[in-house]
Amino acid sequence: MPELPExxxxxxxxxxxxxxxxxxxxxxxxxxxRWPVTPSLVDELPGHVIDKxxxxxxxxxxxxxxxxxxxxxxxxxxxxxxxxxxxxxKHDHLDIIFEGDRLLRYSDPRRxxxxxxxxxxxxxxxxxxxxxPEPLGDGFDxxxxxxxxxxxxxxxxxxxxxxxxxxxxxxxxxxxxxxxAGINPKRAAGKVSRLRYRALADRIKEVLNKSIKVGxxxxxxxxxxxxxxxxxxxxxxxxxxGGMACQKCQRPLSQIRLGQRNTVYxxxxxx
DNA sequence: CGAGCAACCTGCATGC
DNA sequence: TGCATGCAGGTTGCTC
Numbered sequence: 001m002p003e004l005p006e007x008x009x010x011x012x013x014x015x016x017x018x019x020x021x022x023x024x025x026x027x028x029x030x031x032x033x034r035w036p037v038t039p040s041l042v043d044e045l046p047g048h049v050i051d052k053x054x055x056x057x058x059x060x061x062x063x064x065x066x067x068x069x070x071x072x073x074x075x076x077x078x079x080x081x082x083x084x085x086x087x088x089x090k091h092d093h094l095d096i097i098f099e100g101d102r103l104l105r106y107s108d109p110r111r112x113x114x115x116x117x118x119x120x121x122x123x124x125x126x127x128x129x130x131x132x133p134e135p136l137g138d139g140f141d142x143x144x145x146x147x148x149x150x151x152x153x154x155x156x157x158x159x160x161x162x163x164x165x166x167x168x169x170x171x172x173x174x175x176x177x178x179x180x181a182g183i184n185p186k187r188a189a190g191k192v193s194r195l196r197y198r199a200l201a202d203r204i205k206e207v208l209n210k211s212i213k214v215g216x217x218x219x220x221x222x223x224x225x226x227x228x229x230x231x232x233x234x235x236x237x238x239x240x241x242g243g244m245a246c247q248k249c250q251r252p253l254s255q256i257r258l259g260q261r262n263t264v265y266x267x268x269x270x271x
Numbered sequence: 272c273g274a275g276c277a278a279c280c281t282g283c284a285t286g287c
Numbered sequence: 288t289g290c291a292t293g294c295a296g297g298t299t300g301c302t303c
Contacts (some may be wrong), residue, residue: 002296034279034298059299074299091281110280112297115283127298154274163298170296219296220283239296260276262294277301285292 002073005137005211006222006230007058010079012227014104015053018062021098022049022084030093034114037094041117044067052075054158057131057167067119069096070127072111078104083226100237130165135204142198144212148190149197158259160204161191170206171261172217172239177204179238185263186256191253210235238264 002010021043026113031037042068045188054061060079066179071079084101094106094115106115118125133139149159159165162175169177178185180203183196192200211217216230219240222228237247246266256263 006296020292060282072297075278092291109282110295110297112281113277137292152273158274161297172296259274272292273303275302278299279297282296287289287291 002058002077002216002222003170003173004058004092004244005208005232006216007055007060007073007168008212009216009224009230010073011055011060013051013054014081017102017225017249018050018096019097020049020051021100021102023047023064023096024099025097027095027097028086028165029093029095030091030111033093033108033111034072035116036116038117040119041069044117044119048240056128057134057163058170059128061122063122067117068122070114070116070118070125071106072113072123072127074108074110074114076221077106077108077113077225080107080223080227082173114207120254130164132162135166135168135201135208140201140205141186142194142201144198145201146192146194148163149192154189155185155258156183156187156189156192157185157261157263158198161201161261163237166204168208172219172236173207173211174205175239176207176237179265179270180207182270184267185258185265187271195224222246238266 016046026042026045028037048064048066052063052064060069060071067121082105084103091109092105092107096104130240143215159168159173182199211232214231215224221237238253242264243252246253248269251268254267
């Protein structure tokens with residue numbers, strides 16, 4: 001479900017409700033996520049205050065004085081702030097109950113996400129170790145992409161979706177940014193010019209920023225922390241539109257498989 | 272080292 | 288209606 005804009009939407013939604021709040025209790029109903037929910041979470045988090053909600057790539061970091069809760073939403077996960085009287089349904093795997101009448105509920109039908117507890121400095125967590133720069137941060141631009149793609153024969157789409165290269169760009173926004181930049185997704189990453197990588201980096205920033213502004217993309221079931229959908233779907237130009245007319249040239253969009261992922265592009269506008 | 276792919280799991284749309 | 292199939296927003300970890 002979530003790429004960077006959806007995770008950032010979640011972060012902004014939950015932050016005001018959990019920051020400075022003290023955890024009363026943690027309830028785990030289904031520990032078998034991508035990795036087992038860290039068992040000590042239930043014993044260690046209660047009694048402590050969430051100081052800050054950060055994001056690194058698609059990971060959410062709930063920081064306390066004694067450690068960090070690291071959450072990933074996988075393909076179908078969500079975090080919502082609810083009243084404690086709301087009873088859980090089938091895929092509501094974990095609750096963090098706060099003092100007062102609020103709880104943070106993790107739901108994830110496919111269970112590709114994770115909830116981990118890390119008592120040590122989070123910067124050294126293995127899952128965060130090999131992540132590339134934030135696409136909306138200073139370390140990311142066309143020069144960076146150009147420099148790191150030399151001699152790479154994999155497709156440029158696979159390249160920008162690799163979290164070791166740059167975090168946060170999933171299948172939706174990779175398709176969109178390549179269309180906006182006029183680059184064929186099949187092109188070898190190492191054969192894209194410096195000039196065109198500048199355009200690509202700019203379009204990546206643009207599409208992510210615009211999506212965050214409207215609460216992300218809701219395809220079937222993504223909702224923000226209050227249960228509302230995101231509105232970027234209506235702005236998508238190629239994702240989910242294989243066979244339909246290109247919005248620039250009116251020719252039909254091609255749909256292919258690239259690195260096991262559905263890929264839509266315009267053979268006329270993207271070279 | 273990089274590239275390609277199977278795997279994790281459930282829900283939903285489609286076709287017979 | 289029922290069943291089989293294929294597909295979905297992500298990422299790791301295996302093989303070559």
